[in-house]
Amino acid sequence: MKRVKWQPSRFGAVDLADQVGREFNLPLDRLSEKFSFEAATKIARENRSLMYGRRAERMFEYVVASLGKADLITAEDASAPLYAGIEVQAPDYFVSLKTGQKFFVEVKNTEPKTIHTPVTFGNAYLSRLKHYAKLKGHPLLIAVYWNDLRTWTINKVEDFETKNGTIILRFVDAYQRSIAGDFGDRMVATIPPLVCRIHAASDRPSSLQKNDQASFTISALSFYIENKEILNEREQQIAFYLMFHSAWEDEMPIATMDGERVAYVEIAARQAGDKSLDQAFESLGTLAGMISSYYKWLTTTDDEVVRLTPQLEPAELAPGFDDAYRGEVLRLWQFQIEPNYEPLIRG
Known part of the structure; x- marks a missing residue:
């Protein structure tokens, strides 16, 4: 979707001034007597x-x-x-x-x-x-x-x-x-786990410290599912999105060493809870939930809301697959969500 072009810095300011003027019964040239945009914004930001x-x-x-x-x-x-x-x-x-x-x-x-x-x-x-x-x-x-x-x-x-x-x-x-x-x-699912491998640059210093902290320069990322590497660029982008914004939880990173050097670190993501369930796939969460996770990441810093809307357009927040998606390696199940009008569940 496209947003209608609008210039809030030109038209929004005078519209806001008009509304504030009505609230305080002041002409536009006297608003500063009762209202400060900076102070009002500060008060709002402090209200979580x-x-x-x-x-x-x-x-x-x-x-x-x-x-x-x-x-x-x-x-x-x-x-x-x-x-x-x-x-x-x-x-x-x-x-x-x-x-x-x-x-x-x-x-x-x-x-x-x-x-x-x-x-x-x-x-x-x-x-x-x-x-x-x-x-x-x-x-x-x-x-x-x-x-x-x-x-x-x-x-x-x-x-x-x-x-x-x-x-x-x-x-x-x-x-x-x-x-x-x-x-x-819709609900989205795939085969667990989804693995991200973070590769260390071979020409830069690399080590594993005594406190289990790995020190290295990242050279590349690769993704794996069902023990297969995801090579398709679009599927790689989707895998990256799912690692960050699905409901799956990341397990503890595991470093693979090449002598004294870190070769790569692997992070596996899967659904929280019982991992012994006998089923082919696990839910990644809802599509709306993933988009919301990305939206919150773009508008939050240190657990504080710093923007109400991101700079990106809505299409840029979507995960990159639609109803017609057919992956080469990264297989996805998508389930239409329908209402159930049976008697309501009461807790």
């Missing part, structure tokens, strides 16, 4: 909850664009709408899918203490969102990024609204009825 929440909103846009099923995404809450009658609130996004489906989406970020810790919507809050969606004629969805689980769920409001007009959304229920598959999300 605010920064992570706003970042998740921006991340949703990039994730949906990267999944490839949308033909239009707009920030619906970019301005304050005028309304008559019942109070309204614009949801975060309007999304038009290539299937013809159109939705409003409210986005939330959460770090639940357990998988049963809910995300809640109060009656007044939900009512404002629903009335806005009703007036504009498209269904309202709730998208939640479950941070520690590296998973997105996207749910229809009517599946979870209670009789008193509230929503209590737990991960186990949200995941069961998620329609993220309609947006292009």
Whole structure:
């Protein structure tokens, strides 16, 4: 997807000034009496909850664009709408899918203490969102990024609204009825382990210290799966992406020596948990989860959000494979995620 060209440094600044002027009832040439852009930004950056929440909103846009099923995404809450009658609130996004489906989406970020810790919507809050969606004629969805689980769920409001007009959304229920598959999300799997071999330059100093720290200059990376080297350049790029951004965990690096020199160090990645399971492949996680991992890596430094959006375009965050992918060595299984409307799982 391509972003419409816009110059925030030219138009965004005066639009912000106009809105701040209305808030403080000041003309544009007197805003500095009440407002400092630098101070306001500093206060926002120091609010961890605010920064992570706003970042998740921006991340949703990039994730949906990267999944490839949308033909239009707009920030619906970019301005304050005028309304008559019942109070309204614009949801975060309007999304038009290539299937013809159109939705409003409210986005939330959460770090639940357990998988049963809910995300809640109060009656007044939900009512404002629903009335806005009703007036504009498209269904309202709730998208939640479950941070520690590296998973997105996207749910229809009517599946979870209670009789008193509230929503209590737990991960186990949200995941069961998620329609993220309609947006292009899917589960990806391959044969474990995926191995990255980091080669030491033969013409530079190389050694293994007493504290098991290897000291060498990297000359090349190579990747292996099913005891075969991945030679195709595209598959190498996908393997690199999966090593960093899938849900698999890296095992302890193992150094291979050439006399007193480090020849290479191997890092194997596989699914956490029981390694004795008798199955051909293991889940790498969801595609949306991998894109989100890359997005967070691009916008975080020392566990602090330093950007809300990365400099890259959405297509550059995708892992490089689609529904038609057929690997020469790196085999992938891709599973469409469908909602289950059996009675909800309760914990």
